Amino acid sequence: MSSFQLNRHHSEDCGASGSECSSAVVILKLSVKTELFEKALGFVKERLVETRAFSGCQKCEIAASKEKSDIIIYQIWDSFEDQKKYVEWRTETGMLETTLSFLTCDPTFFEYDYIGSY
Numbered sequence: 001m002s003s004f005q006l007n008r009h010h011s012e013d014c015g016a017s018g019s020e021c022s023s024a025v026v027i028l029k030l031s032v033k034t035e036l037f038e039k040a041l042g043f044v045k046e047r048l049v050e051t052r053a054f055s056g057c058q059k060c061e062i063a064a065s066k067e068k069s070d071i072i073i074y075q076i077w078d079s080f081e082d083q084k085k086y087v088e089w090r091t092e093t094g095m096l097e098t099t100l101s102f103l104t105c106d107p108t109f110f111e112y113d114y115i116g117s118y
Helices: 035-048 046-055 079-090 096-101
Strands: 024-031 056-063 070-078 108-113
Touching: 024 056, 024 079, 035 046, 035 056, 035 070, 035 096, 046 056, 070 079, 079 096
Parallel strands: none
Antiparallel strands: 024 070, 024 108, 056 070
16 A cells, blocks of 8 residues: 555645645625626726735635626635735725725625645
């Protein structure tokens, strides 16, 4: 028998010890007012550089459906605490309030433990 061990790290330098990461995945769904979809999408895209540079952010990507007028933001963080600090910062800077002005309802957050890519 071999001593095969699955490495479940998302990257070579994720910093987790042992065989698995303890990263946090956050998926954010934004339901955008139809008439503001293009403006909202541009606003979100312009802020990705700042998000990716925020301490603890490993990945931030977006997907969108003009037909559904939805924007999905997919993030991987070192921890849920790091993501919460990010949201607090966005609230303090007024960015969250501006984002809310584009939406038909409050954003929906989904939180998951990162398992890996297979």
